[in-house]
Amino acid sequence: MDFADRFLKCCDCENDFVFTAGEQLFFFDKQFKNDPKRCKLCKAKRAGVGRIASGGPSVTALPLSRTETRTKCSACGIETTVPFKPTQGRPVLCRSCFQSKRVPATVAAHVGTSAETVEMIQDSLPTPELLAAMAGAPQA
Ligand SMILES: [Zn+2]
Ligand SMILES: [Zn+2]
Numbered sequence: 001m002d003f004a005d006r007f008l009k010c011c012d013c014e015n016d017f018v019f020t021a022g023e024q025l026f027f028f029d030k031q032f033k034n035d036p037k038r039c040k041l042c043k044a045k046r047a048g049v050g051r052i053a054s055g056g057p058s059v060t061a062l063p064l065s066r067t068e069t070r071t072k073c074s075a076c077g078i079e080t081t082v083p084f085k086p087t088q089g090r091p092v093l094c095r096s097c098f099q100s101k102r103v104p105a106t107v108a109a110h111v112g113t114s115a116e117t118v119e120m121i122q123d124s125l126p127t128p129e130l131l132a133a134m135a136g137a138p139q140a
Helices: 019-031 040-054 095-102 106-109 115-124 127-133
Strands: 004-007 016-019 068-071 079-082
Touching: none
Parallel strands: none
Antiparallel strands: 004 016, 068 079
């Protein structure tokens, strides 16, 4: 099968772009039935937009990249990270102190104590900040 460069019209920017013999061979190889509709520039643009809109695989692969803040536990003093921005003057607890203070014994006994379940509990529980706010912090 012989291929020759062809010129196609981009359906986005309406510029002519070249559909090279090599690309045609690639399309033939992959059994793509349709000619490319967009020039490389518009294709790249669309791919970029799609990646940003959907969150992208590189973002979802790093669950800890959400707003983790490095701070010190006000109970035991070790360095820890918390999934929220600590407010000045409010206590911040490390995972183990947080767990021993906030997780009701019944819940802990029910789900067990593996690392995953601890994470799970902490994700579903209100943060110490939120608890403090609910306990009657002045409303703005
Ligand atoms: Zn284009
Ligand atoms: Zn601690």
